[in-house]
Amino acid sequence: MSSFVLITFVGWKKSLSIGVMDINYNELERRWSAKWEEKGLYKVTEDTTRPKYYVLDMFPYPSGAGLHVGHPLGYVASDIVSRYKRLKGFNVLHPMGFDAFGLPAEQYAIETGTHPAITTARNIDYYREQLKKIGFCYDWYREVQTSDPAFYKWTQWIFMQLFNSWYDFRLNKAADITTLVDLLQSEGSASLVAAGTCEALFSAADWQAMDVAAQQNFLMQFRLAYLDHAEVWWCEALGTVLANDEVKDGVSERGGHPVERIRMRQWFLRITEYADRLLEGLNHLDWTDSMKEMQRNWIGRSEGASISFALKDSTASIEVFTTRPDTIFGATFMVLAPEHELVADITTDEQRAAVDTYLQYVKTRSERDRQAEVKTVTGQFTGAYAVHPFTGKDIPVYIAEYVLAGYGTGAIMAVPSNDDRDRAFAEKFSLPIIEVVDQSAYPQAAREDKIGVMAHSDFLNGMEVKDAIAAAIDHIESKGIGKRKINFRLRDAGFSRQRYWGEPFPVVYREDIPYLLSEDALPLELPDVEAYKPGGQAKSPLAALHDWVNLPDGSTRETDTMPGYAGSSWYFLRYMDPKNPNRFVGEAAEKYWRSVDLYVGGTEHAVGHLLYSRMWQKFLFDRGWVSEEEPFKKLVNQGMIQGVSAVVSRVKLHGIALSRINVEIFLSKNVSDDYKKGEISDLELLDLIDQMEPITGPGNREFVGELELNLTEGIHLPIQFLNGDIFDYSSYVKSVNSIFHALFVPDSDGIFRVDLVVEKMSKRYGNVVNPDDVIDQYGADCFRMYEMFLGPIDASKPWDTKGITGVSGFLRKLWRLMVDDAGQLKVEDTPPAAGDLKILHRCILKVEDDVERLSFNTAVSAFMIAVNGLTESGCRSKAVMEPLLIILAPFAPFITEELWSMLGHTESVHRAAWPKGDPALLVESSFNYPVSINGKVRTNVEFPLDMPKADMEQATLALDVVLKWTEGKAPKKVIIVPGRIINIVI
RNA sequence: GCCGAGGUGGUGAAAUGGUAGACACGCCGGAUUCAAAAUCCGGUCGGGCUUACACCCGGUGUGGGUUCGAGUCCCACCCUCGGUACCA
Structure with a gap:
């Protein structure tokens, strides 16, 4: 694919007809952009009055x-x-x-x-x-x-x-590192050790005696x-x-x-x-x-305990962090991260070769692979044993990729009874499993849920998990083998x-x-x-x-x-x-x-x-x-706007010569599907290719025995030549440079089809749509409004330029609402009709509410509804048009500015003030109630909004449609929600 | 795997627990036109029934549940997308 060049986007462009009444968006937008820039309309300063x-x-x-x-x-x-x-x-x-x-x-x-x-x-x-x-x-x-x-x-x-800077535990905030130096200078590390932020205990004199390197190394920890x-x-x-x-x-x-x-x-x-x-x-x-x-x-804040496990025949110990100290009696083995610093020391000579092999394997694994892997458990015994702090039993120490060096202490006590991965590990390596939590009272509970009653756990037996966690930590602390700890992921x-x-x-x-x-x-x-x-x-x-x-x-x-x-x-x-x-x-x-x-x-x-x-x-x-x-x-x-890609299969021939070199052979969807299903044989496929361009070379067909057809799926073609799922390959071939030769094998009807795939918009997929091209054809206002009209701001959806004509039509309609075919302003200084005012104020209130909620797609349709309504009523009143332009200005800054200036304003519409919507204008006196029987709407009936419920009930039950359903019997229940619905239960 | 989001017509979508499909695209039919573009009008979830008006049944990823009433709330599952620590 390296030889084709991406060409500019022209596929869906239609010639633009500019009639007498059409708006020249590009001219208009260039003109206003220049004017705004010249006036510094968007320049901001620190203005304390606002x-x-x-x-x-x-x-x-x-x-x-x-x-x-x-x-x-x-x-x-x-x-x-x-x-x-x-x-x-x-x-x-x-x-x-x-x-x-x-x-x-x-x-x-x-x-x-x-x-x-x-x-x-x-x-x-x-x-x-x-x-x-x-x-x-x-x-x-x-x-x-x-x-x-x-x-x-x-x-x-x-x-x-x-x-x-260092994080000063005394102030719970960052402070200059010199304040740490002062602290060390005057009292050594005692308070740091007490706060648990370092382990090395030394005096002020010790600090002063350290050389620069030692001091700097120490400060580096902070x-x-x-x-x-x-x-x-x-x-x-x-x-x-x-x-x-x-x-x-x-x-x-x-x-x-x-x-x-x-x-x-x-x-x-x-x-x-x-x-x-x-x-x-x-x-x-x-x-x-x-x-x-x-x-x-x-x-990832989690509460638990750090516990120290002594190693058998060693002075070293393994420190683990666990959120389930209650299950300590179920700990039957330990697992270290392969990178854990103790691994080299504790590995026995017999195990060294196997451990090294395993470490080599882990070096090629990403952290994500290591965590995502659940099907196959891997790990290796180190030969070392730890001593269980309560039972005194020896428990084997493993290394495994599922334990990450960066989390907790890089080591775990494995409890196969209450952890899925430990369980899988134990099963694979035939390690003992002790069920320490009896969950029989909670049949829905998963192994890892913190509910149940402790069993096989010495002093914890009979306790609920929640209490056992607290009791276990107390015990661990009093034994001096660990302490309560909060860990972060x-x-x-x-x-x-x-x-x-x-x-x-x-x-x-x-x-x-x-x-x-x-x-x-x-x-x-x-x-x-x-x-x-x-x-x-x-x-x-x-x-x-x-x-x-x-x-x-x-x-x-x-x-x-x-x-x-x-x-x-x-x-x-x-x-x-x-x-x-x-x-x-x-x-x-x-x-x-x-x-x-x-x-x-x-x-x-x-x-x-x-x-x-x-x-x-x-x-x-x-x-x-x-x-x-x-x-x-x-x-x-x-959300992310995705592209629609044209994806095909490509076939490569080996053992046969074509008339030209470097030929890419693309298969239309049906051909490729049939070939993959085996409904077209290699020979038949070759025949199809041969029909497109005769295969030359020594003996062609006789070579079939040695022929190798290599199918590559998921090849992307540029979407500029796409119409629906039909790919215009002859235009495409013409558009690319002459080094590139491609053979397209169409379906039996002579049409070349592709698979349409929705995925990330990216140059490599050839599915990028450039806003410049959209703006050239429809104008920036239209582009802006269409982006918003596509759907909720946080939703991901594929881009499809086709639908833009709806927004384009709206902008034309808006223009024609104020300008006649001869380009003359139609707006008059007449008092607005009550109906038009209602349309305007409904729109103001809706748009205001929608913008506050960032629901821009519904705001755009509110504008469409308003303009449709005003067009239908033949409104010409300036008192309606002006507020309409102001509220539309954030969405369509250019066309509103143009119309605003045509209405005689010299100051920008973007400097105007948002009009106040009047909810009083929208109040209705009656409502057309849906009447539902058992939740299914059967008919409608209009009642005044202030009608008493009892009267509404009586009138509703007397309706023919309702009588048909109730068959004259009294309903079980009648629910009346004023201004909403009437529901009759029978 | 884990964390988060989503799944509604042919398409983009709308819907404080209250008439599912507003507003558009597309498609079908019509008006206008020498013709086209543009514009305007009508239709458009599926099924049944009817000359017709109407009426009936089903329907928001799948299966359950709560409720007078569920696209919306609850439980389980399936699929798609984003992130998963060095893409930005």
Whole structure:
């Protein structure tokens, strides 16, 4: 597929007819865009006379494919809210920028040698141009780019503050590391040990006697940005470290080379210190429950106990964390994570070879594979035994991939009676199972549910699980073998990448000890490199720059760079004061804008970005640099717009020569299905191909015996040539370059059909729809409204351009409501008819309610209903048209501005005030009640709304239809809900 | 596997526990037109019955339950999508 070129989107474009009364959207939109820009209509300042409102979009990563129709879904929604709030009198901050560091630009650089800065700048220009066409009210003066040194200077600065801070247990917040040094200086580590934050006990004198390296190593255990070791995917063949995304099925996605986990020293952020506050803070946020739930589960707070198991014939012990200390008598073996530090020590000589083999296997396994694997249990006995702390029995120690080094202590006491994976493991390795919880009273209960009565458990026997947990912990504590503990699933965040295109660390090493640069050395700019492909073992390309790495004073620079989420963890603050050279955000601006009132973005960021941002904000808050502890008050997730792909099968021939080389043979759906089912034989298929283009070469058919047909499924064809499921292959072949030869084998009716598959919109699938093309044909207003009309903002759905004609028709209808065929304004300064006022006010109230609820699709239909109604009634009243234009302006900013100015206004419609809807105009005096018999609607009857229930009941029972059903008998019950329904039960 | 979301006509969807399918697309029929585009009018969940008006039965992924009444609430299951710690 490498030889075909993607061509611009023209397939569904029809010629646009512009009649006398047609609106030239493109001209109109260009004209108003220019005027707004000239007047600075969307420029925002800190205006203390008006209440502020901060509406933020998750900024995009500018990929080479440009914006597709899925991106603007959330942007249109937030733009509508921004404009609506402005009409409501708020001073609205609505900025946009670019998340500009990232892997794709670097990968492109490796392939082509183009500097990522060049690709990125180009992509950003294209994105910005596309965004501007859609008519967003962004204040472009405030644009930020995370790869801009003026921006990442402050990313580096915040990293330095994290490095220079520790989490002060006394204040329960971050504090300057010097306060820790003062503490150690004056009293040693006693209070730290008491607080459980470190184990080494030493005095003030001991501290003072330590050398620099020892002191720094100690402080490293407390810094919020710190060095530790972690594993990365290493691919020897490619010579690079790979992202999880780049590893598929245990091999590199590019090239299919072997990969393995290797351990490296890297930077981390101590987000776990914030686990409790990140959890608690959720309670005060206006986010969806599902989003909060995902964060809660990610943080994963669990209460239990840590217990120490002594090893037989050894001084070492294994510490485990368990949420089920009550089941300790059911612990019949132990399992260590394969990476556990004790593994090498405790493995016996007889088991060493087997353990090593198993460790090799685990190195090729991703964490996800390890957790997802439930069908086949794997593990290996180490030869070592632990001593059960209560029974004194020997229990074997295994290693197994299902135990992860990063969770808890990296070791478990396995209780096969009450844990599914332990159970499966015990069964596979024939280990004893002791049923310690009698759940016979709870037939519905699962093995892992915390209900039942304890059995075979010595002093716990007869207790309910809940009580047994408490009793077991008490006992464990009194025996001194463990203690009550709260554990979090959340792990500290890896902050190093062995990559080029990221923020350099403002760090140098002397004697292997990291030191920060001075603040005036910031920004530490990313230097140019010769090659983007890493040279040395798992090092970033920066490591090859010897002059840059090795400083004259003998120190060396950190060569890793920061991850993608570094810049995105605080960019929302920079928008408040984007050009400030002296501070990451100026104090006055920060105190005015404070935090984001509405944040719109995809669920894919539910835990990553949203958790890191919250941590950074809390840290900056602790240190007194910002005034709010949470960055995003309200959060809304937009759904994903998927593409519809054209998927076919491709066949390759071996052992036969075609008239041309490099021919791709595609099979139409029915042909391919029949072939797969065996209803078409190899020979028949070959015949079909032969009909398309004669197979030449030595003896053709005689070669059939050696012929090999290779079917590849799931090949994507570009959707531009698609009409329904029919693929116009002759146009497609004409459109691509001459090197590409393709043979299309159609169905028996001569038509080539594809499988339609709904999936992520992506360049690689050839299913991308570009908003530019939609706007060229229908205009930005139409595009915006159609995106909203597609469905609820948070729902995912496939894009289909066909339906857009409905919205297009609506905009024309709106235009014709106010402008006649000759282009003359029809609107008159006459008093509005009562019916028209009712239509208008119903619309105002509905749209207002819908925008507040972010239900934009129903707001669009409310506009359609209003315009249909006003068209039907022949309304011409200015008093109706003007408010209608104002409420529609957030959705369709261009056409409303044009009509508004035609009505004689010199000030922009976007500076108008939202009209007040009057509910009194909508009050009805009667209601047409549905009458249902046993819940099924049988007829309708109209009653005044103030009619007494008894009268309604009497009148309803006398209806012919009702009499037919009741057969004259008295009903069992009559339910009357005023203004709703009448239900008769017989 | 685990966590989260979703499943309603041919399609996108609507519906504070109260007339399922608003608003649109598509399709069918008609008006207008030399013709087309555009526009306008009517029809459009399935089945039964009827010359017709009407009427009846079934219907919101599957199976149960709560309720006068369930797309909506509860239980179990199936399928699709997002995340799963280095894609962004």
